[in-house]
Amino acid sequence: MEKGEEVRNKQVIFRDYIENYPKESDFNIREKTIHLEVPKDSNGVLVKNLYLSCDPYMCILMKKIKGPSVFTSYTPGSVTTGYGVAKVLDSGHPNFKKGDLVWGTTGWEEYSLVTKPEDLFKIDHTDVPLSYYTGILGMPGITAYAGFYEICAPKQGECVFVSAAAGAVGQLVGQFAKLMGCYVVGSAGSQEKVDLLKNKFGFDAAFNYKEEHDLDVALKRCFPEGIDIYFDNVGGKMLDAVLLNMRNHSRIALCGMISQYNLEQPEGVNNLMNLVYKRVRMEGFVVFDYYPLYAKFLDAVLPYIREEKIVYVEDVVEGLESGLAALVGLFNGHNIGKQVVVIARD
């Protein structure tokens, strides 16, 4: 492609605010054209999107967010945004040049003009799959790293429970915990995911929460001595059952509550008094706060990947149309591992 060339740009348009989980009909796909150059006087970068990431937080942006929030709702009628890996085709910013690979927030479209490129991360290590920068080496990776090491304050031998454990974040938290010598149990929503947790990620045990009549009983079976660390990705009933099983001076990292995102009114959590009796610290966190740790994080995790001490499972689909179905499927637990959408491979 030549600079300034006009090409087709297929785009995913967010139609209007939603109340529950997203459906494919909440989006339109349209074709526009785009000039492959940065407008004059812009310090943006023009990128070709390679891999797009399906992440649970996107459901939050599809709702009308009331009051001040760390998030800003999508604008109805505009291109959907999300994390992705992209290649710079033209740059108006001194830190980026044509050919650079980057990850960060981009559009759900073939080409994007990124107007705040200072929020993009440059990709320096390409001996690992590029798509990993939507997952283990991107936002979900730092989420797992910061949430586990910074919030959970883990110690060797502790008992760790992870919900949504086969997801983009959960699979990493479990493997970080195993590398620390912890006893690790995960929950997931299908037998296939449970098998993955035990056979691929090395979890000590796992259970399918949909098959358990009583989550408290399931947790007591897996943790007869109780839980030292709970990495919560789901909230709701699971969190409530976990509260009954926390040990003295245990920690809960609240990463997100995917089970609650489709509810008008979130479910009530009844067992908070256990936080007092057991002196539990429960702490929410947002990954943005930990982006300054990114270099340190890469230094820790890249060797694990290269030495195959950590494995990472992706669920890959091709094209924006399939990507939409995959995004919607995320909220029904259809994905096995990190949900990635390939737009182009280079």
Added chain:
Amino acid sequence: MEKGEEVRNKQVIFRDYIENYPKESDFNIREKTIHLEVPKDSNGVLVKNLYLSCDPYMCILMKKIKGPSVFTSYTPGSVTTGYGVAKVLDSGHPNFKKGDLVWGTTGWEEYSLVTKPEDLFKIDHTDVPLSYYTGILGMPGITAYAGFYEICAPKQGECVFVSAAAGAVGQLVGQFAKLMGCYVVGSAGSQEKVDLLKNKFGFDAAFNYKEEHDLDVALKRCFPEGIDIYFDNVGGKMLDAVLLNMRNHSRIALCGMISQYNLEQPEGVNNLMNLVYKRVRMEGFVVFDYYPLYAKFLDAVLPYIREEKIVYVEDVVEGLESGLAALVGLFNGHNIGKQVVVIARD
């Protein structure tokens, strides 16, 4: 009294486990006799009880506690126990001698044989009211001190909210916060208490939660910029409303949840997702863990009392019969300040 003398010992007997808040009929008062000496081969101490303390946790001990807990239920048919100030009449323990003043767990009776005197604290400073060792200088005092300074990690100028603010713990937390240069608001259950908060304890504002139609609105009125620190003594609906008003990186100390102790099933708390968005740390604590700080605590608080930088309000009744009514009244908010029962003055 002479050593070994046999005297009358009026006692409050816990009848049987309760389901809701305590009633006076959950107890019997009986008269026994006691020999004022420690039995041979016992390392206990025989004390004369002077002041008894009415504390919310006693309601928890009146219920049948299921599963492992930091608390042990009262034994039906036995003497009720609680915190108190007492004078040693006879000692089988090398650390205590006749005439020593102590505070710690004793019986609701005129004289008690304390069989684990190593858990008692010796009272060295008697230039302050002895009854203070049931409150500001006893368990509630360390509770306020540890919960505020250790759990809340306060900074000058922060916005602090305290529930049950006129109680034994709350009045201290608010005054500690004012001494740190914080903006402090308290909630309580009557106009009289609200006046006390504003006029006696120096809170910047206070409201009667019973008069507020919408707690969220009341909190937004008092904290237009949000809350940095919430010292929670009540749980339930107040906690849920507070969650909507916490600022980024704020802290919640969970001290106890008196609003929940009479419920078969605790109320659901719906707004936990705010802990994620706002990166809130919510942490339960139990005062026992902080007893090693007692000497440091006294060094900090005794000068505040002597210099009248902190005031302390007690609600004092005389005798075991009135004490029972006062204990029951605690759960209906009848007390104004720390509820103390005088058994004897020396």
